[in-house]
Amino acid sequence: MDRILEGKTGVVFGVANKRSLAWACARSLSDAGMRLAFTYLGDRLEKTVRQLAAELPNSIVLPCDVTQPEQVTEVFEAIGKEFGHLDTVLHAIAFARKEELQGDFYHTTKEGYMLAHEVSAYSLTEITRAALPLMEGREGTIVTLSYIGADRVIPGYNVMGIAKAALEASVRYLAADLGPRGIRVNAISAGPVRTLSASGVKDFSKRLDNVADRTALRRNVTAEEVGDACLFLTGPHSRGITGSVLFVDAGFHIMG
Ligand SMILES: NC(=O)c1ccc[n+]([C@@H]2O[C@H](COP(=O)([O-])OP(=O)(O)OC[C@H]3O[C@@H](n4cnc5c(N)ncnc54)[C@H](O)[C@@H]3O)[C@@H](O)[C@H]2O)c1
Secondary structure, three states: OOOOOOOOEEEEEOOOOOOHHHHHHHHHHHHHHEEEEEEHHHEEEEEEHHHOOOOOOEEEEEEEEOOOOHHHHHHHHHHHHHHHHOOOOEOOOOOOOHHHOOOOOHHOHHHHHHHHHHHHHHHHHHHHHHHHHHOOOOOHHHHEOHHHHHHOOOOOHHHHHHHHHHHHHHHHHHHHHHHHHHEEEEEEOOOOOOOOOOHHHHOOHHHHHHHHOOOOOOOOOOOHHHHHHHHHEEEEEEEOOOOOOEEEEOOOOHHH
């Protein structure tokens, strides 16, 4: 792997364990030379995230629950002290209550709707705003993870599909805001991968089997493939791309 990100720094939101898409992305970025900060949600995940981060050179680990604005501020204060600047933000977090991810969408409660949007969509804007002072003048990149449930009705995805649609629209507005500063903002729409969050979606295993038969490549994607797409959107080879949603789904989205 070429060290195309040597001397660059990034922050990764969303590692829960080694199956996390955020972890696959982090590995691709680190292999290319990027120094990383990781955040974790709550004491329960701290040990796992610290153990994983220790596998990558010079990484740091910080707590962050995006529903607590002061924790978002503290993350970037700590990164400022440790790294001095920031080139990349990877936003790979989402949450909806289990009861909102089954049955009919119209049963979604206002509380459940707001929580899903706060964590899964609004947090991108909040994190971007907090990161900006450290990203000035560095032609940085921001990448988030979405799903085809933003465009199409996927049974069981429910309120998360609405939140992903808001996330993808946020990518476009943020890209337009930050383009004049040379900062690019893109999303990856990943095919289904078995992770902790995915297990919360009803009948996820069935979906994995169904999708594999219906993709152009006749298989599911791997977390590593999502990680390498993240490297592409972070690095110089994608320098002409911003405001886009890149499908990394083995071609599922083109099939009729
Ligand atoms: N796995 C898939 O099939 C798939 C497909 C397309 C998109 N995605 C997206 O990829 C992203 C990563 O999910 P994953 O599948 O790797 O699962 P994951 O469970 O490994 O990661 C989700 C992360 O969100 C974090 N999170 C939840 N609430 C948070 C909060 N309040 N503050 C901070 N962090 C919080 C969790 O701690 C966890 O690390 C999500 O945005 C998900 O929607 C996943």
